[in-house]
Amino acid sequence: MMSTKARQPAGERKDPVCGMTVSAPSTYRLEHAGHAYYFCCARCQSTFAAHPEHFAQPADAATHRRTAPPDESWGAGYTCPMHPEIQAAHRGDCPQCGMRLEPLLPVAGADDETEFVDFQRRFYWTLPFTLLVFGLAMSGHHLTLFDRTAQNWLEMALSLPVVLWAGWPFFVRGAQSVVQRSPNMWTLIALGTGAAFSYSALATLAPGLFPASFAPHGKVAVYFEAAAVIISLTLLGQMLELKARAKTSAALRLLLGLAPRMAWRLADDDSEHQVPLAAVRVGDRLRVRPGDTVPTDGVVLAGGSAVDESMLTGEAMPVRKGPGDPLVGATQNTTGALVMRAERVGAQTVLAGIVQMVALAQRSRAPLQGLADRVAGYFVLGVIAVALFTFLGWGLYGPTTGGESSWAYGLINAVAVLIVACPCALGLATPMSIMVATGKAATRGVLFRDAAAIENFCKVDTLMLDKTGTLTEGRPRFDRVVTCPGFSADEILQLAASLEQGSEHPLADALVTAARARALRLTQTLDFESITGMGVRGTVGGKAVALGSPAMMRQAGVAPDTLAAPAEALRVEAASVMFLAVDGQLGGLLAVSDPIKQTTPDALRALRATGLRVIMATGDDPTTARAVAARLGIDEVHGGATPADKLALVTRLQAGGRRVAMVGDGINDAPALAQADVGVAMGTGTDIAMNSAQVTLVKGELSGLVEARRLSVATVANMKQNLAFAFCYNALGIPLAAGLLYPLTGSFLSPMVAALLMSLSSVSVVGNALRLQRAKP
Numbered sequence: 001m002m003s004t005k006a007r008q009p010a011g012e013r014k015d016p017v018c019g020m021t022v023s024a025p026s027t028y029r030l031e032h033a034g035h036a037y038y039f040c041c042a043r044c045q046s047t048f049a050a051h052p053e054h055f056a057q058p059a060d061a062a063t064h065r066r067t068a069p070p071d072e073s074w075g076a077g078y079t080c081p082m083h084p085e086i087q088a089a090h091r092g093d094c095p096q097c098g099m100r101l102e103p104l105l106p107v108a109g110a111d112d113e114t115e116f117v118d119f120q121r122r123f124y125w126t127l128p129f130t131l132l133v134f135g136l137a138m139s140g141h142h143l144t145l146f147d148r149t150a151q152n153w154l155e156m157a158l159s160l161p162v163v164l165w166a167g168w169p170f171f172v173r174g175a176q177s178v179v180q181r182s183p184n185m186w187t188l189i190a191l192g193t194g195a196a197f198s199y200s201a202l203a204t205l206a207p208g209l210f211p212a213s214f215a216p217h218g219k220v221a222v223y224f225e226a227a228a229v230i231i232s233l234t235l236l237g238q239m240l241e242l243k244a245r246a247k248t249s250a251a252l253r254l255l256l257g258l259a260p261r262m263a264w265r266l267a268d269d270d271s272e273h274q275v276p277l278a279a280v281r282v283g284d285r286l287r288v289r290p291g292d293t294v295p296t297d298g299v300v301l302a303g304g305s306a307v308d309e310s311m312l313t314g315e316a317m318p319v320r321k322g323p324g325d326p327l328v329g330a331t332q333n334t335t336g337a338l339v340m341r342a343e344r345v346g347a348q349t350v351l352a353g354i355v356q357m358v359a360l361a362q363r364s365r366a367p368l369q370g371l372a373d374r375v376a377g378y379f380v381l382g383v384i385a386v387a388l389f390t391f392l393g394w395g396l397y398g399p400t401t402g403g404e405s406s407w408a409y410g411l412i413n414a415v416a417v418l419i420v421a422c423p424c425a426l427g428l429a430t431p432m433s434i435m436v437a438t439g440k441a442a443t444r445g446v447l448f449r450d451a452a453a454i455e456n457f458c459k460v461d462t463l464m465l466d467k468t469g470t471l472t473e474g475r476p477r478f479d480r481v482v483t484c485p486g487f488s489a490d491e492i493l494q495l496a497a498s499l500e501q502g503s504e505h506p507l508a509d510a511l512v513t514a515a516r517a518r519a520l521r522l523t524q525t526l527d528f529e530s531i532t533g534m535g536v537r538g539t540v541g542g543k544a545v546a547l548g549s550p551a552m553m554r555q556a557g558v559a560p561d562t563l564a565a566p567a568e569a570l571r572v573e574a575a576s577v578m579f580l581a582v583d584g585q586l587g588g589l590l591a592v593s594d595p596i597k598q599t600t601p602d603a604l605r606a607l608r609a610t611g612l613r614v615i616m617a618t619g620d621d622p623t624t625a626r627a628v629a630a631r632l633g634i635d636e637v638h639g640g641a642t643p644a645d646k647l648a649l650v651t652r653l654q655a656g657g658r659r660v661a662m663v664g665d666g667i668n669d670a671p672a673l674a675q676a677d678v679g680v681a682m683g684t685g686t687d688i689a690m691n692s693a694q695v696t697l698v699k700g701e702l703s704g705l706v707e708a709r710r711l712s713v714a715t716v717a718n719m720k721q722n723l724a725f726a727f728c729y730n731a732l733g734i735p736l737a738a739g740l741l742y743p744l745t746g747s748f749l750s751p752m753v754a755a756l757l758m759s760l761s762s763v764s765v766v767g768n769a770l771r772l773q774r775a776k777p
Contacts, residue, residue, distance in 0.1 A: 305336025453694030
């Protein structure tokens, strides 16, 4: 029961609808449930009267709603980036691969670089020791500054901090791989560097254990430099990998950062307080001021404004919102004021859903290095077995010559096997190709974020494209004017631009920009009024002007039917149409469209020529989407697609055996970009899209996709060649190191020659990878 007879108290009150301060006495007031409410105008009073339950909730109900805490458990815990099935409540190392566990979901604004800082400190503090050891090994015997014994001791002293301190995390991970029965690259690195260092240390501490044939210059050769260089290179590689992995969580941190930290909440007594977003509960009334970010999902209770929902739909046109319309958290309010009721908070919001979808999709991809790790698992076991059989075979059945024990030969040959099987070439096989390819691609405007993108791009058979900002420019531009008799095109544009010159709407900006480009003089607008969902009106140069939809024209007493045919034809061409009335007479219509990029048609023809299936999926309305698709020759179109719809489409295609590349530029594309076999972001789009994708086209042109695909094919072939080089060297070197040539030649493969073969394998891999630099566009 409501009444207008409540006594007006002294002082100031808050309008419960719009939140404005109402000074006493106010002529607009109502009484509801024993409480008096005061309003700034008749419109707010009538809005309250129509839906009082939206603005005057019982205190006990409000209290009950605000005691329900949001779900804080989502994203808690840690997982392995290589093995997403591994999850733990606390941070640690993955029991399968030894990699550092990462948060399931990062915290907005936080960036944990503890491991990176640790590796960086180990690398830079020990790099001088590595360089000194390497310099002594390469040229120390020419300088004659020390005798051989002194040089060996000096090299061991210099390499000790490198191997035992800088390389300690690698030995720990190698030991864990043995304990967990999961041999991997860390097993190889620990074995290779450990064997080289242990052999060299033994040669320095007890050179008498070695046969004379291994001391051609009176001293046994040592390989401290090999162990130190391997450790330093591995640390450098880990630093680069950690930086690259940090970009994955950067996308999620940016997404989480879209939501404001604070919100304006209206209390039960209509007072206004700024509270942390985490304190907002379902049912709270919140104010959204002009220019503010919508704090959470809900519904408009009062007010009117245009809200930029591009983070959700990808479309640049703000959407008009009024009482009863839904609002999505993290969207951007423009010029109007809104009062909303929170309906979803925390993990239940649309933004939280997008974040979780991106996180799950990113963790679902297997990295390219997984192939090397799987092969290395068997390779490591094989190397260990060969080294063990070599040691036992020579110890039990080997000859005893020169007074040397056969077990000494067994030890030396086993060490040679481990050194020649050092994982340098295997570890460099894919990273070197990736490094060269990504550098080459960057010079051509294509940025690959990770190796998986390069590997998968050549396998893609389906190309899924967003529309706005991908196929089109993403910025509305003035298209044309259609006039009625008695009006000129410049007159219609001048009146429309003058009326809209104070608006921030993209359509208005397109009209004003076009008018200024034609040097048209804009005049002041009086009595300006914006009608939500219909258009605007005002007085321009003494003329009553109305601009907007057909409904706006009918409200102004003008029939738009005479221009219905050209208006529909323009809509079919994907243009937005606005009618203009002047002094109660239809003056014409103005069309604003999002033009297709000039390079798009040629790029699509080239991509289709490679056999790709092309699909458009856009948040724009189906009519506009079909119009753009028809102009570009795209047969399969999905209009009105939400972020979840795009993600579901990618998943459905993948379930059907398709390899999908998704190309987009908006926040709404982020889940699909992360889920796709290859996500491609336009460099002119949002940071979140670029961080969710594995490939970025710097110039924002689809023509870069053709270049990316060609580089992918060349790079994958190069990586396979490198892996073949690495395994061929090991396949030849291991039998030689085991002493298979001894019955024919009577000689062994010295660890020095084993180290040379190891180096040659790395050189061949690096040299082959550098051939990618000569690849022609």
